[in-house]
Amino acid sequence: xxxxxxxxxxxxxxxxxxxxxxxxxxxxxxxxxxxxxxxxxxxxxxxxxxxxxxxxxxxxxxxxxxxxxxxxxxxxxxxxxxxxxxxxxxxxxxxxxxxx
Numbered sequence: 001x002x003x004x005x006x007x008x009x010x011x012x013x014x015x016x017x018x019x020x021x022x023x024x025x026x027x028x029x030x031x032x033x034x035x036x037x038x039x040x041x042x043x044x045x046x047x048x049x050x051x052x053x054x055x056x057x058x059x060x061x062x063x064x065x066x067x068x069x070x071x072x073x074x075x076x077x078x079x080x081x082x083x084x085x086x087x088x089x090x091x092x093x094x095x096x097x098x099x100x
Contacts (some may be wrong), residue, residue: 002027004093008034011046016099021049029058031081031089037065042073051075062086 005024011017017039024030030053032039039046040061050059055077063080074080081089090096 001094007036010035
């Protein structure tokens with residue numbers, strides 16, 4: 001069963017991103033929203049960890065949150081989505097796991 005993993009907390013505040021990356025499976029997806037999009041900042045350890053994820057793991061970010069935080073250099077594999085796309089992702093995957 002494929003899972004959509006949702007992260008919304010800053011990757012610099014705790015280890016949720018690292019924990020998520022250890023548990024994500026090949027057919028899963030990761031959606032960054034809120035302060036979690038700071039993991040996309042170029043040159044950070046968090047960005048390097050995202051870049052090293054297997055290509056089979058889909059990577060998404062809410063476009064509104066990326067724009068609000070002024071992040072410009074994005075991974076090529078990243079798919080930016082709006083809120084309608086967020087709802088579609090939740091319906092597409094068998095499970096949704098929010099890393100609260």
